[in-house]
Amino acid sequence: MLGIVRAITAAGHGPGFRVLGFVDDAPAEPNLKLVHALDLPYLGPVEELRQAPPGTAVALGIGDPRVRRAVAARVDAYGLPAPVLVHPDATVGPDTVAGDGLVVFAGARVTTNVRLGRHVHLNQNCTVGHDSVLADCVSVNPLAAISGACVLETGVLVGTTAAVLQGLRVGRDATVGAGACVVRDVPAGAVVKGVPAR
Template sequence: MTTDLVIVGCGGHGREVLGIVRAVNGDAPRWRPAGFVDDRPAEENLKRVQRLDVPYLGGLDRLRDLPPDTHVVIGIGDPRVRRAVGARLDGYGLPVATLVHPAATVGPDVAYGEGFVAFAGARVTTNVTIGRHVHLNQNVTVGHDSTLADYVSVNPLAAVSGDCRLGEAVLVGTTAAILQGLTVGAAATIGAGACVVRDVPAGVVVKGVPAR
């Protein structure tokens, strides 16, 4: 039996989430991609969605009209935008899907909230706590005893070392590294390629090696 699943966001990130759905389905389909919703889709993205043979359903308010057992997942890379969309989704009352690519690894004693998405090659080791709507992109690592709050995004090839604390809506840029035992405050941004060697306050942007 398959369950209808709607992806919020038909940009590149959302279409990559569709790839995860299809990989999860494999030979025993669990999800039926019922369509994308997006309030302001670019014309080029609508054409790309059409080539993937999944319909564009309309704006987010279209979710009000769907059967109550339809699941949703957010396919938006920006954690702050994803947080705003998540607040809207709560109002629609639809169940939220969690997606772990079969080529991702989630170790023992890892807890994660609804809407968690792990892309191919993501590695989560052990005793890790992950919040709602957290996205771990391709080939990222999250070390032991770390905590990632709601809406965190870890971009491709980034590394979060053991015993780290990432606040809500933190963005970790591509190939960035956060050294062991550090805390990154809510809504902070770690620039691509940065190496974080000390705690990062909430709401700031750091970049470089070492990150400043």
């Protein structure tokens, strides 16, 4: 996430950002070491955002869609906006409609007439085909492919190198395993894997 912010700033895109630091309710020791190595402060748990200075925006760098949704609800309660972060090396169709908190990593491709909800994460080199709808807090992991006219409901996770074929629906909070090929609709809450995905 920090790399995207820095790439946007270096490219002169958007308003420019000044990173104040990181919040985390239960930071793991390796993450704290990384934050210090990046010369940025750990600000404390999420509740520290109550005291954020005016104009502060919060980007959610949380991979698990369900956890991201829960934290987003907490951050929303503090009235803090979520910026849209699109890496300069990503391609997003000009008619894409996107919600707050969208994060698009380098190499990701979004084609035409796509709707993306709040806090959607599109990871490195994934693709989202025409006329698709991705609801809030969907994660599409690296190299995954969402074909045209697909619907991914809230909280869906599509694993690395997985594919969802044309016109299919993946239900709320479902998980498509890494490398899976989805050939039929996936019910809410299901975990599917394999080729074809079951």
